[in-house]
Amino acid sequence: MWMKTVFWGLLLFMLVATTMAVEYGARSHNSGPWSWCDPATGYKVSTLTGCRAMVKLQCVGSQVPEAVLRDCCQQLANINNEWCRCGDLSSMLRSVYQELGVREGKEVLPGCLKEVMRLTAASVPEVCKVPIPNPSGDRAGVCYWAAYPDV
DSSP: OHHHHHHHHHHHHHHHHHHHHHHTTTTOTTOSGGGGGOGGGTOOOOOOHHHHHHHHHHHTTOOOOHHHHHHHHHHHHTOSOGGGHHHHHHHHHHHHHHHHTOSSOSEEETTEEHHHHHHHHHTHHHHHTOOOOOTTSOSSSOOGGGGOTTO
16 A cells, blocks of 8 residues: 555656746756856846956957956956856957957957957956856866857
């Protein structure tokens, strides 16, 4: 008799758990802590104006003023969800490309290759010592998308 009770209890549990998983999107491709960074869910992407200036200056080989570096690092640190920091940097980089009219070309600014700008932007968390989640388990480093040339 107790086996029937356990069986029906487990069956009921599985039914409730499956219903909750469907309701809350557990099978969604966009689930996990990074899904909180999706503008479609109401997340406001940071413009990172200080980082924008820093990346442009570094890319052309100019000295970055301390105030610009400080502003960038503060803006990045102010993004409360560390899962969103690399995404916001990627958005910032795409907006720089759009502003400069960069398409498939290699040069973003005179003396600044697109690949160099991408790697410079991706390394901002490391330069600023602002934690980001990484698959390796490290809490700082380079944004994962640095390895992908399409960003």
